[in-house]
Amino acid sequence: MCPSAGAVSWGVRTLVVGAGIFGVTAARELRARGAEVVLLDPGPVPHVAAASTDISKVVRREYGADAPYTAWMDDALQGFRRWNSELGDTLFHETGVLFMSGAPLAEGGFEADSLALLEARGAAVHRVTRDQVAARFPGWAASPLPEGLHDEAGGWVESGRLVGRLAELAVAEGVVMRQGRALRLLERAGRIVGVAIASEHEHEHEHADEVVLCMGAWTTDLVPSLAVTLRAVAQPVFHLRPREPALFEGGRFPVFGADIARAGWYGFPLHPHAGVVKVAHHGAGLPLHPDSPARVVGPADIARLRGFLGATFPALADAELVHTRACMYSDTADGHLLIARDPERAGLTVAAGDSGHAFKFAPLLGRWIADAALETAAPPARFAWRSPAPTPAPEPGRTPAPATPPPTGDAARARD
Numbered sequence: 001m002c003p004s005a006g007a008v009s010w011g012v013r014t015l016v017v018g019a020g021i022f023g024v025t026a027a028r029e030l031r032a033r034g035a036e037v038v039l040l041d042p043g044p045v046p047h048v049a050a051a052s053t054d055i056s057k058v059v060r061r062e063y064g065a066d067a068p069y070t071a072w073m074d075d076a077l078q079g080f081r082r083w084n085s086e087l088g089d090t091l092f093h094e095t096g097v098l099f100m101s102g103a104p105l106a107e108g109g110f111e112a113d114s115l116a117l118l119e120a121r122g123a124a125v126h127r128v129t130r131d132q133v134a135a136r137f138p139g140w141a142a143s144p145l146p147e148g149l150h151d152e153a154g155g156w157v158e159s160g161r162l163v164g165r166l167a168e169l170a171v172a173e174g175v176v177m178r179q180g181r182a183l184r185l186l187e188r189a190g191r192i193v194g195v196a197i198a199s200e201h202e203h204e205h206e207h208a209d210e211v212v213l214c215m216g217a218w219t220t221d222l223v224p225s226l227a228v229t230l231r232a233v234a235q236p237v238f239h240l241r242p243r244e245p246a247l248f249e250g251g252r253f254p255v256f257g258a259d260i261a262r263a264g265w266y267g268f269p270l271h272p273h274a275g276v277v278k279v280a281h282h283g284a285g286l287p288l289h290p291d292s293p294a295r296v297v298g299p300a301d302i303a304r305l306r307g308f309l310g311a312t313f314p315a316l317a318d319a320e321l322v323h324t325r326a327c328m329y330s331d332t333a334d335g336h337l338l339i340a341r342d343p344e345r346a347g348l349t350v351a352a353g354d355s356g357h358a359f360k361f362a363p364l365l366g367r368w369i370a371d372a373a374l375e376t377a378a379p380p381a382r383f384a385w386r387s388p389a390p391t392p393a394p395e396p397g398r399t400p401a402p403a404t405p406p407p408t409g410d411a412a413r414a415r416d
């Protein structure tokens with residue numbers, strides 16, 4: 001999807017720091033609007049430690065009763081479909097999505113509210129029972145979850161591969177990729193004029209008219225004052241090799257949320273290339289710096305996984321665990337992204353606060369971030385610069401304030 005031809009800003013020197021999905025989409029959009037763009041990342045891109053770098057991310061439009069996210073997701077779905085044809089590669093797999101609830105659907109619940117809102121929008125969604133799900137998806141035969149919704153739209157995207165392809169396109173469009181780590185912001189007369197960089201051999205300065213930070217969970221390294229707004233939190237991801245792979249193939253096993261707003265579990269069909277079933281958990285998570293050695297998935301996480309699989313997918317309960325990953329959220333208290341200019345220092349825009357659910361907005365992120373950086377339009381109000389009172393760590397399965405469900409990694413503001 002070619003970046004939009006929004007208001008042009010010929011010759012504005014823009015430095016984008018961080019080449020995850022926020023950074024590569026912003027860099028392409030800024031370039032399309034005529035800016036000179038340098039995209040800085042320690043690399044190689046996609047960076048192995050980045051939240052965007054994974055084999056899969058959920059792409060769904062279920063957001064409980066939250067109308068703006070639901071509407072944006074209809075646009076984003078179109079964007080992912082266009083990327084498949086433009087890239088000549090199916091990186092977005094539209095398998096449909098299934099969200100099963102731990103209790104009969106009731107107003108106020110993530111699944112019920114999503115169903116009601118999507119039905120009101122005329123979407124192809126269906127209320128489903130446990131037996132209907134088991135009949136269609138044999139891998140769900142033993143699931144105790146009584147009711148939910150199935151959506152024909154949505155599915156999953158090969159996130160790391162998509163970041164890699166978009167970065168290649170960015171370079172072809174004239175974005176200059178620089179390998180290095182930003183150490184600190186350079187300020188002159190109250191304006192941000194660049195960053196100091198540690199690259200392989202030396203420290204140097206990269207100057208720019210506009211600096212756009214897309215550093216995810218690392219953002220407070222360069223803007224410590226945002227520590228009241230952004231919290232880096234690790235969440236566990238598991239890759240399992242099933243004994244009966246056919247049971248979990250796409251078409252026979254959808255992208256799912258299993259009582260996601262309460263229990264926090266979600267997962268994917270068998271990955272066609274990796275040959276694994278990815279399952280992940282959205283919960284309170286482990287607050288830590290993304291470079292911390294403590295960023296690992298521990299025995300307690302694995303025990304909780306085995307408990308969940310035993311109760312819901314017995315055919316996966318003893319599957320070989322071939323990989324784990326502690327992936328980082330840049331969390332906000334209200335679960336909304338942060339895409340805004342620094343109100344105190346000109347020349348600086350920050351795009352972070354993904355709260356575990358922003359990858360699915362990839363087709364829209366570049367426009368939102370470029371609008372903020374070039375002041376061509378106000379990003380959605382809920383992404384404004386804010387410093388809310390710190391809130392206590394949420395319980396597992398939390399549902400961020402706005403939308404009922406987890407936003408979570410892809411747990412239903414529903415945070416994913």
Ligand SMILES: Cc1cc2nc3c(=O)[nH]c(=O)nc-3n(C[C@H](O)[C@H](O)[C@H](O)COP(=O)(O)OP(=O)(O)OC[C@H]3O[C@@H](n4cnc5c(N)ncnc54)[C@H](O)[C@@H]3O)c2cc1C
Pocket residue numbers: 017018019020021022023040041042043046047049050051052053056057058059180181182183214215216217218221235236237280327328329351352354355356357358359360361408409410416
């Ligand atoms: C477990 C988990 C599951 C998730 N599941 C989903 C899902 O199913 N669906 C969904 O929509 N979203 C999901 N998300 C959220 C999604 O991954 C994020 O919203 C998105 O990837 C954030 O992208 P980003 O570009 O902000 O950050 P990142 O991808 O982390 O990129 C930040 C980049 O900044 C670079 N950087 C850091 N410090 C510096 C520095 N000093 N100088 C230069 N560069 C620097 C890093 O190298 C990195 O490349 C999930 C997240 C997690 C953690």
